Amino acid sequence: MESTIEPVGGRAEVLHRGPPLIVVAAVHAALVIVGLVISAAMGGAFPSPFAPRGPSDAWFAAQAPAVRALAFFQLGAAIPLAVFTATVASRLLFLGMRVAGVHIALAGGLLASVFQAAAACSLWVISQPGVSEIPAVTRPLHLLSFATGGPACIASFGLLVAGASAVAGLPGLVPRWLMYFGFAIAAAAELSVLTFVVPFAAWLLPLARFAGFAWMICLGALLPKGSPGR
Numbered sequence: 001m002e003s004t005i006e007p008v009g010g011r012a013e014v015l016h017r018g019p020p021l022i023v024v025a026a027v028h029a030a031l032v033i034v035g036l037v038i039s040a041a042m043g044g045a046f047p048s049p050f051a052p053r054g055p056s057d058a059w060f061a062a063q064a065p066a067v068r069a070l071a072f073f074q075l076g077a078a079i080p081l082a083v084f085t086a087t088v089a090s091r092l093l094f095l096g097m098r099v100a101g102v103h104i105a106l107a108g109g110l111l112a113s114v115f116q117a118a119a120a121c122s123l124w125v126i127s128q129p130g131v132s133e134i135p136a137v138t139r140p141l142h143l144l145s146f147a148t149g150g151p152a153c154i155a156s157f158g159l160l161v162a163g164a165s166a167v168a169g170l171p172g173l174v175p176r177w178l179m180y181f182g183f184a185i186a187a188a189a190e191l192s193v194l195t196f197v198v199p200f201a202a203w204l205l206p207l208a209r210f211a212g213f214a215w216m217i218c219l220g221a222l223l224p225k226g227s228p229g230r
Helices: 021-043 053-062 064-094 100-126 135-169 176-196 199-222
Strands: 003-008 011-016 226-228
Touching: 011 064, 021 064, 021 199, 053 064, 053 135, 064 100, 064 135, 064 199, 100 135, 135 176, 135 199, 176 199
Parallel strands: none
Antiparallel strands: 003 011, 011 226
């Protein structure tokens, strides 16, 4: 963790040196949203894993370019998520927060990034010639991409949100409202695992994901970069 010294009100302030969190968070959110919009514009609504197999299989066979575009942006979004996670953990440690919550946040964010990348890779495989036309192959890959990019990714993301919110909010590094907002997102994210047994719970996935974008940007804007010279 590198630092620099800048004078603030006659005192020296030690600043954490790293990527700007608000920019990294915005890039992650933009890539996810742009990927969804472009994919929908190219091929229409992405089929639900709980929808009847016939229309779903036909969609994958006809819309391989849309699937490939979605895979591209989802994989791209996984990278800034990992960068955001590592930077948040580094900054919290730099600010003196040497508690388990920092490492919980780090583990959750990195797992979420890996799961999102795995979902993107599954989608890319589906989009390849000779694969998208074979329902016996596309169906399990579709389910795998949903499981990894949906409940697995979002539940792991919830650990990032919960850990960072607690560590930054309890000592007052960020406002309490942001901490409580993070706890609400984390609760929705963890409950989204119920999708595996109750498909209706799938509505929690976009709720936690898109609210999580707002949380990431707010945390990036409000988390201090440093403290008065020690």
